[in-house]
Amino acid sequence: MTHLEATGRRKRGRPTQEERERRRDQILDAAVSLFVAKGFGQTSIDELAAAARVTKRTIYTYFGDKAEVFTAAVERFRVSALAQLTAEDESLTDVATRLVLVLHSDEAVGLHRLMIAEAPQFPRLAERFYASGPLGYIELLSSLLDAEGAPPDAAADGRAEALFGLLLGEPHRRRLLGLAPAPTPAEARRHARAALRLVVGEGDGAG
Amino acid sequence: MTHLEATGRRKRGRPTQEERERRRDQILDAAVSLFVAKGFGQTSIDELAAAARVTKRTIYTYFGDKAEVFTAAVERFRVSALAQLTAEDESLTDVATRLVLVLHSDEAVGLHRLMIAEAPQFPRLAERFYASGPLGYIELLSSLLDAEGAPPDAAADGRAEALFGLLLGEPHRRRLLGLAPAPTPAEARRHARAALRLVVGEGDGAG
DNA sequence: CTATAATGATACGAAGTAGTGTCATTTTTT
């Protein structure tokens, strides 16, 4: 609608509320991409500005700080992943498969790696990340396991945690180290079923 | 033996072979400590020199490069951990418990985190790290599981990998994110037994 | 219409850092 949209020239002037949000996302998109590719410390604000097609000045008006760009990027991913999680209602196998796929995606692995790398610098963010990431998924699995009518083990509390650990497992570690590509849907499903077999036993025909 | 050893003054002059090794270790000790505490990028050579009680010049004669200091530190840990691994002969429960303890130690977790953080910059090192770290442990577990006379599952190949993943599990992830202290020996043992129970079944009285 | 917020462009300051050069000094090596 703005009369310069078709041209390559970028307009300057007071932006509308919607444009501000778009621009914010634009900056964070570039930030995630660069941080994941090169790391937080190795990414300069100038690079980020160039990648986001924005000037450095703009970044500092949106985020006061380089660290704040980082926390904002992680926070955005965090809340979006949480929202995506809580609005689901499938079978256990399906949920497990989807979890494997999502958690091994480039974005999730990249941010996970980033969070591990920068955890000493951002301890509070690391806490939030873990609480609404892994912990949230474990709680979901736990409720699903209860609903599935699991045998009343003495160590029933740790089963969801073990299941989550199995769903990630070594493939996820290899991904964190950059040693493997993301799994295909078929591989993810196979992996999920193997993990479930180990935790809930042989019979789970809900696939 | 050197005639200035008692005084605080450090000598200068051509060092003996043994002294060179000691000094090299001294530098790498400081490097590991600093890298783990502050990260690779956030540690300057000057800091490292001060911490190792050595001048910057010396660091550059031993290692030509800052990156080479990093690879040397990881390599030293890598081979020492591998040597420590291959010279053992215990019961499955004992090995699992020791694995839990070792892999959750400050040094192991710190280097693991460091390796994840810098993997994009040092891909070949990451490969070696994984091959002689996790992969080595998995092979060890696999041979022990075979010796233990495991049921001839169709998915017998993945059991050692699953066991290893369970031995680390969420506690290890929390450690990577700086959210938990190292486990006590009792906790490690309990964790190891729970993991074994899940993988090899109920009966494992070898504790 | 008027005031205002935001941006592009660009330069700049301050600080930190990797890596090198120099040189005297001391100890090992031969």
Added chain:
DNA sequence: AAAAAATGACACTACTTCGTATCATTATAG
């Protein structure tokens, strides 16, 4: 005894980077 190797001390260069300042320009808000 003489040569060589290595170190401490320290300055120094070249470069990068964060964050700020300036200022004209333009579109939105009221």
